[in-house]
Amino acid sequence: MDTNLPVSAQPRVVIVGCGFGGLRLAKALRHAPVQVVVIDRNNYHNFQPLLYQVATGALEADSIAYPIRKIFAGQPNFFYRMADVQRVDTARNTVHTSVGDIRYDHLVLATGSLTNFFGIESLEKNAMQIKSIPNSLNLRSFIFQNFEKALLTADPAEKQALLNIVVVGGGPTGVEISGSLAEMRKHVLPKDYPELDLRQMKIILVEAGKELLGPMSVKSQQDALRYMQELGVEVRLNTSIKRFENCRAYYSDTEFIPTENLIWAAGVNGAEVPGLPTEVVARNKRITVNAWNQVEGLPNVFAIGDVANMVTEEMPRGLPMLAPVAQQQADLLAKNLQRLLQGQPPEPFVYNNKGVMAIVSRNKAVVDLPGNVHFNGFFGWLTWLFVHLMTLVGFRNKVVAFIDWAFSYFSSDQALRLIIRPFSRRDVKDDQGKKKAEHNTATPEYNPTPPAIQVR
Known part of the structure; x- marks a missing residue:
């Protein structure tokens, strides 16, 4: 006991x-x-808002994590059990x-x-997610593994499925990772994969609602959509993914997007x-x-x-x-x-809304503050960077994140394109650390599109 x-x-x-x-x-x-x-x-606290940057190689995992025991060193009434x-x-x-x-x-x-996969079994088994550091590292490895596979295949349909990335969910996480991937496609991937025609690579952001960033102001929603379009991200509103199997993300019974890379950021x-x-x-x-x-x-x-x-x-x-x-x-x-x-009555909670923000890419962010105050662009981007930098746990993490961001900004590059542990979906675990049901994990042989099915 x-x-x-x-x-x-x-x-x-x-x-x-x-x-x-x-x-x-x-x-x-x-x-x-x-x-x-x-x-x-876990024996660490992780800064979830920056998990997408670990997934896209902008930050290393230990830049957003900090050991629990180190955080509370010197607190005599504290005890931790893993x-x-x-x-x-x-x-x-x-x-x-x-x-x-x-x-x-x-x-x-x-x-x-x-x-929350809304009970869709094929998505729960096959989609990638970014709720934890292992999720993010798996996603990073998986994307780069598929680019390596794309270099080797002679089948145009299979190559397209390996290059396409579908992000499901138009909230802050979906918008932020879509923008980061678009930046990577523009500045990073051409240096690493000159043999690939990256004009064929599609980044598709799918949102079931009628706008991006649903909880934010209309101005922020409009700005985010405009930024996405400027970055070359294909945004599909009022669209739901019904199932994901055999390199196909179906948004109706017969219509699908060919992809091996589906990132689920649609609900919790x-x-x-x-x-x-x-x-x-x-x-x-x-x-x-x-x-x-x-x-x-x-x-x-x-x-x-x-x-x-x-x-x-x-x-x-x-x-x-x-x-x-x-x-x-x-x-x-x-x-x-x-x-x-002390036998005193508790005080009720009153939420003090200090505002919400989302980053899209360099120099592009949206910020909503109380009192219907909205701003965007470079100033919004600086605000986002400052708030997240100050919220990181640990002085070292703040310094490392700042240096990595500065390097990426001035060099238009990201140094962390490493496949340290090759990822197979057989190894994937759910958010609770339990192994998911096994299923076909390798990129399946791409089947020719049947005449009755529409590819978009």
Whole structure:
């Protein structure tokens, strides 16, 4: 029991997940009269907004990750256990993990989100995603492996499928990786692959809605679409991918885009933890919480960040799944936990919207601030760089990211085009680290297009 954690007279706060919310909460409890235990399957915190830059070779993985133990070195009330959480037992105040059971006095779920494939099995098996550092490294290897294969094939149809990249989802992640790939096609790939006619390479951004960057202002949506078109990205709005198999991304029963590279950035679910009452888990797998992030019906269990479904009058579908929401909830929860220990009532959470932004490519970004303030272009790009640089954990990571960005900007090059670990889809795992069902992983022999099927 308790996996060798020291016995303490102080109440134990167990935090599941060390993302933006869990990290902020554990730090905020530094001087609180509690024992803080963080459980995470990874021994590092990773900066998810920059995963796409790892995937496209702009940054190395260790530039956006930082060891959890190093972050909390010198915090005497902090303890970390590397484990997978299997379920929680709220009746016994226990978390069951892959390394043993851990007792808690207060439990905080900060598990974040998982990719939502909307029940489409072929996409879950075959599409690439960028929710974690391993995902990003796999995607980077996979794209460059397919370029190497394109050099060797004499079949024009197979070569086209290897070169085409389809990005599904017109939110910030989809827009940012599409822009990064377009920059790579223009500045980087011609140097590495002069034998390939890269004019044949298509980057296609598919969005089921009627605009890109749905949560942002109309001006930002229009600017993002214009930037995409200037970069040569083919944007298909009001289009859904129905299935993905045999190098074909189908958007109807018969029409498809030939591609071996499909990047799924179209939706997320909350990363719920088994063991909670079914009535507190919403349809999108987020956990219903009240105004002070307490799980309904469980007075000593809380949820923050992406996994928390806090409904307000202004946001009846729940607060947005953004890092600032998780960090602000963590700050307030740290205060409320101490208030509860002192027998004082908790304070309700009020979200302070500081704005949203998205980068498209160099000198091209869109920023929305409160009060209907909008700006874009070079100033928006600088703002995006500054905010993300300052938010990175660790001085070294800030310096390395700044140097890499400066090098890329002035040289129009990216140095990290390495296939360090060749990737096969047989090795791919889902967001929870579980191996997916095996399926055909090599690029299949490209079948001639049947007369009844339309290729676009």
